[in-house]
Amino acid sequence: MSRIKCSFLLGVFFVLVSVQVSAQLEKGQLVDGIAAVIGDEIVLESDVEEQINYAKQQGSQMLDKCKVMESILINKIIVHEAKRDTLIENRSAAIRENVEMKYNQILSQFPDERAMLSAYKFRTGFEMKNAIEKIDTDQYYGQAKYQSITMKADVTPNEVTDFYNTFKLQLPEVKDEVTLAQISMYPKLTEAHKEEIINRLKKIKQDILSGESFESQARIYSEDPGSAANGGLMKNISRGQMVKPFEAAALNLQEGEISDPIESEFGFHIIQLERKAGKIYDARHILIATTPNSDEIAAAKKELDSIRTLIMDGKMTFKEAAYKFSDDKRTKFNAGILTNNDGSDKLERISLPPTLGYQIAGYNKGDITEVYEDEMNRRKVVTMVKIEDSIPAHQLSIETDYDRIKQMALNKKKSEMIDKWVKERIPHVFISIDNRYSNCTFEGDLQKAILTK
Known part of the structure; x- marks a missing residue:
């Protein structure tokens, strides 16, 4: 070369x-x-x-x-x-x-x-x-x-065959790989738990209206790691950048006005519009994350376990269940299949996240793990994984690795x-x-x- x-x-x-x-x-x-x-x-x-x-x-x-x-x-x-x-x-x-x-x-x-x-x-x-x-x-x-x-x-x-014959001694060995599909669900908060969070935010808003600064309250109470230390401030936000409920609430405010509690996929917020200029705006917010308690996690596990039973009994395919029930937007429309950075569904076992690697240990092709707790997008989830394929380490071969x-x-x-x-x-x-x-x-x-x- x-x-x-x-x-x-x-x-x-x-x-x-x-x-x-x-x-x-x-x-x-x-x-x-x-x-x-x-x-x-x-x-x-x-x-x-x-x-x-x-x-x-x-x-x-x-x-x-x-x-x-x-x-x-x-x-x-x-x-x-x-x-x-x-x-x-x-x-x-x-x-x-x-x-x-x-x-x-x-x-x-x-x-x-x-x-x-x-x-x-x-x-x-x-x-x-x-x-x-x-x-x-x-x-x-x-x-x-x-x-x-x-x-x-x-x-x-013919070019693929010629390439293989020319470079086969230089081609790398394939490490142990797996193809995995998963279904992940966020535990649902009870209405009572949601009401508790909303009331906390209403109290914080009232304290601000009574003289406390939004900035100081955000530093104390906000659970957004990206903005809490900065008094909840997010500058130069482009329209379309934030999740829809947040943006709709923020852009309906007058400068300096504070919203009522609103819900997004990250939790509940109160928002203060700082500045709006064309398609760019600055806003402060206080986020209380929707962190499920032990009872809510247990309920989610029970629900996902019942879905697992339907799959095991042949009443529903894993693909159908992923599309219908999974909260993982990356995989639910692709039969739950996990992919790596280059889009391949063949994942090296040694490179799997520790929790995932531990959960699939001992399972074989076609098996489905028990339901377990995990995290996704910094939120608690319950998950089960299907081992779609298991590929032992081997030297690349035109017979078994043609596409690669x-x-x-x-x-x-x-x-x-x-x-x-x-x-x-x-x-x-x-x-x-x-x-x-x-x-x-x-x-x-x-x-x-x-x-x-």
Whole structure:
């Protein structure tokens, strides 16, 4: 495989994982200075260090700074050309609007903003938001161009066989895998329990109207980890970003007005509208989560266990039950089937969440686990899992793993298409690198195009 192909693959890797990286940003130890310019795209020295640090965390051996820079250069060529492609929708505004939501999602994992910025080594929230926007922009344009170049790629059965015969000694061993389907249900609160929560919020609202600040009450009582420490404040909310009951209540308020308690999938809220400007608004809220008590959990277990009995007795299929009863929106319309990040339903046992791995231990293909307690979207659920398939560890074989090998062959063909496209575009893109990389030797066509400062 040519060096340009290797570096492109590394570059695509960084683009494709950028959604995950945005939740693990390590922008600290900033190194000032522009490392490279590709068209109108700028690469900072800190960007190079960031890629190297992430590669180290992932156990990559490809840590040579020159090779990392080469992958970034090729990735940036793709992004630069994508932004100039009039057939690719300009989504800069949408990406910018989405930054606040992602920022708040990350913030929800920490007690306060200061703790988050310290953990990710950013100096300010503004700096972190800029980094998220930059990563998401590159990811969007990089993927859009990649898809437009490779959209017609296909492989024939003969090409799959040729690929297998050529690379079979290099193909990885498949680890123990399972295909799983699940039904998860949120325990239902009794009307008395709901009334208790509503009355708590009514009392909090009355205290605010009597002189307590909404901000202080949110810090004391709100159970929203993403906003409680900030006095319940959520800024620059885009229409459509929040769940419908929340948004409907917030946008029906006048600035400064406080809503009555409203129910959403997360619990009960009171909301204060701070500011409304076009499609953007700021609001504070106090959330009391609908945390079920032991009796409500027991009732949910009993209900799901009765559904399990219907399935075991052949009166209903697992697929029908998932569609009718499951509260897991990710899987209920797909027969309850769990998938991994790349959409595959084959899950490595070793990578399963601990609770799930423990619950399916000892079960065989076709078995259904007992009903057990778990968490989903930070809420208590009761769950049962069906083992749809169990695949022992084995070496990839064309007889048993045709679809997987076909995808590998297709990926190789796509890589070759990108390789050819990049080589054709390199002479037409301005590329300049800082002289600290003057000793690097890049792939031939790339080396010719570089103007060292």
